[in-house]
Amino acid sequence: MPSRQGSRSQRANRKYHDENLRQMYAKGWRFWTEYRIDGILPLVPGRRFRVTDISGWFVFQYAGRDAGGNDYVECYGPFTKSSTQISGSSYSFAVDRVRETERRIWANPDTWPETRAEGAERLGLNQAA
Numbered sequence: 001m002p003s004r005q006g007s008r009s010q011r012a013n014r015k016y017h018d019e020n021l022r023q024m025y026a027k028g029w030r031f032w033t034e035y036r037i038d039g040i041l042p043l044v045p046g047r048r049f050r051v052t053d054i055s056g057w058f059v060f061q062y063a064g065r066d067a068g069g070n071d072y073v074e075c076y077g078p079f080t081k082s083s084t085q086i087s088g089s090s091y092s093f094a095v096d097r098v099r100e101t102e103r104r105i106w107a108n109p110d111t112w113p114e115t116r117a118e119g120a121e122r123l124g125l126n127q128a129a
Helices: 007-026 116-123
Strands: 029-031 047-051 052-066 071-079 089-094 099-107
Touching: 007 116, 029 116, 047 071, 052 116
Parallel strands: none
Antiparallel strands: 029 052, 047 052, 047 099, 052 071, 071 089
């Protein structure tokens, strides 16, 4: 059975990931915990949505913008409409592929590890300059 990571290693890893995130922001990357698309409900962590060309529902985790200025959503799935399964493969989709969102929040994002978007908010990287 693996041992737990010590607090010293946890602090070192957090510092490393925070610096990596700051460098990504300096290069033009952006990450958000919520994303709004005209005509559909906003994507928030745990909300399911559908995309064009793939059947099934995906669970939103966060949205981002790469250094080239292209927005995308990070998610996992696909699931059936009635699925209660809690695992799925990780996917990224361009935001123009999102076609429908569900009203209710399907998953519990409080139990997930910190995403890049949550890290960016914690570090204050999304504040207007």
